[in-house]
């Protein structure tokens with residue numbers, strides 16, 4: 060396999076060129092003079108697919124022949140982004156393709172832009188799953204990843220007069236060259252209905268009579284590991300109607316009509332829910348969860364039985380199932396149901412298998428994000444599963460909990476899988492902890508809080524169950540592919556195999572004080588900033604200077620992530636400039652990217668505020684361009700790839716204790732941005748690696764936030780004590796930025812004062828402004844800034860998703876790598 064540092068061979072260029080032309084002629088039905096950029100993209104993808112599919116066949120044959128233990132990664136979300144560039148890099152064909160297309164009079168970069176993002180996720184959790192796919196394949200671990208084949212991924216965002224507008228995402232509108240439909244592996248999924256108890260050989264046997272059956276159709280997307288490694292499968296389920304119709308059930312009154320039922324079946328995989336960190340409790344969402352969990356388990360069981368028939372003794376030896384948050388937690392009662400009701404195993408045998416097979420990753424502590432389902436809804440959609448959950452709960456409380464805390468009903472109520480309130484609920488987090496052998500948080504501090512605050516009694520009961528696996532990101536996409544200039548410099552200074560051994564970047568530390576290297580490093584940053592400046596101009600019409608400090612905050616819009624704290628700082632600087640146009644500050648471009656959940660009013664108001672304040676500032680000639688504010692529309696993976704290499708400063712400013720990990724923080728630091736951040740999530744570990752001298756840490760700690768809450772937090776204290784803060788907040792509701800609509804930004808001020816400021820924005824404001832001042836001062840010292848930027852890149856080795864996956868493998872999944880057969 061050719062590495063990018065070697066120049067590609069003539070023979071491989073010609074072979075790819077021939078293949079592209081063949082696909083242009085024979086699959087696209089067009090020719091060189093006439094082909095659209097889209098046809099070139101598809102022909103190139105088809106040519107690349109020849110290598111992809113060869114790798115897929117080798118890998119799958121090897122894993123099946125050797126009957127390997129595999130992990131099955133279940134996730135409602137996979138935020139893949141674009142695949143062509145990634146596949147070219149991982150196959151070592153990027154430079155080959157560049158030359159081949161150049162010979163054909165085409166530009167690879169333009170062709171890559173034709174590909175729509177595969178945006179089947181909201182944010183961090185979905186992108187983490189995508190990085191893990193890359194690492195699992197690269198490290199040659201047998202893995203199958205399962206999710207939903209959404210027809211519409213995360214909505215497309217635009218702004219109309221500063222307000223967010225959502226439009227449906229149509230990523231497959233013109234076909235997707237990467238996916239293969241596998242009709243031979245279709246599954247039938249039951250829903251609704253009732254449970255019948257029949258006596259069989261003296262034993263009560265349960266039969267679920269469903270009210271509806273839908274088809275789950277699998278689409279496979281090959282996942283190419285780096286440098287000749289395995290090609291694994293991402294299997295996404297699409298829902299279709301069946302002709303199943305149970306008159307018994309529907310005669311009793313549930314029937315609407317056949318057309319409506321078909322539409323309902325096909326609605327299951329229609330659209331990704333655009334909320335993150337809030338649980339809407341909608342029936343369709345529960346059905347989505349069950350639909351893909353049941354289809355995936357049936358698929359896992361089918362593969363197992365193909366080799367082992369009805370011998371269940373080796374199931375837990377060969378199968379690991381990872382639950383990406385509680386979204387697939389209904390898999391636990393589903394596996395119980397299949398083993399008990401369909402395969403005839405005993406309760407104890409089935410339960411032992413479940414606990415050995417499942418493990419669960421928690422991604423949040425926010426109470427509003429912890430999933431709960433109403434018992435009524437659950438009973439209607441999944442009647443048999445609710446019975447099983449009751450039985451799991453009964454045995455758990457009367458054996459495990461009773462043995463540890465005899466007679467303690469209060470602890471039983473707290474640990475119960477069923478929340479007893481006027482409206483009884485199934486707690487999916489509790490179900491996941493009880494049904495798994497390992498539960499992990501996603502950064503050190505988060506995992507500690509899972510033990511002490513979220514599940515303290517589970518931790519007391521099972522001290523070895525709760526653990527940490529710090530998140531990571533794939534260096535292939537998030538450095539090699541997105542930042543080719545810096546990658547080439549690292550190839551020169553380190554070694555070309557750093558994408559497989561990110562710790563090797565430590566060597567860059569040796570050059571941190573070398574003036575020539577600093578120059579080279581910052582020249583690259585400047586080039587990347589020029590590229591982004593052109594993109595900003597194209598997307599927003601705003602002109603920005605590459606000499607300014609690029610201050611970047613990119614993540615979902617949420618109060619706890621505190622984009623409005625960033626905005627208050629911008630408003631404070633603007634106010635200083637208005638009072639004194641010669642106010643001495645380093646020119647800055649504040650760059651945002653964020654989507655708000657369509658129903659999250661305040662988040663949308665914050666987007667509006669950033670856009671309106673930005674418009675005003677960008678147009679104000681008195682400030683001589685010292686501040687520019689832009690919010691780029693439709694933030695997504697492919698836009699992140701353009702923004703991250705150009706960032707000087709990385710905004711990681713969540714309220715301490717709220718951001719489980721963060722992964723954008725890792726991507727930005729790896730590309731040489733300095734972090735301004737709170738001691739939250741993985742920021743803490745990033746600061747440990749890079750050293751606090753190379754960052755701007757500010758704000759309350761987790762313990763200080765807790766203390767403030769206990770002692771009674773009053774945001775008015777900060778409002779009255781800080782004249783600048785007061786003036787800035789007042790300008791939100793005096794119509795200063797929106798004269799035609801004076802109250803338009805008032806909701807933000809209201810949430811921070813009357814609303815109680817749940818996320819401590821006012822408490823952290825002054826400390827944040829001070830940290831920003833330090834960043835300003837440091838940026839004036841070019842050598843000091845360059846040194847810190849280099850050290851950031853050099854010390855991010857820990858945050859390689861290969862390391863995260865190796866942690867899962869060693870401590871949870873216990874897998875052995877199997878390289879695909881010799882190439």
Ligand code: 26Q
Nearest residue numbers: 183184335336338339422501718719720721722
């Ligand atoms: C739940 C119920 C109903 C509808 C939607 C949801 C839902 C969907 C997505 C709840 C949460 C999510 C996504 C959460 C998420 O992305 N969490 C982030 O996970 C990252 C990877 O571990 C962390 O780095 C981030 O800190 C965390 O916020």
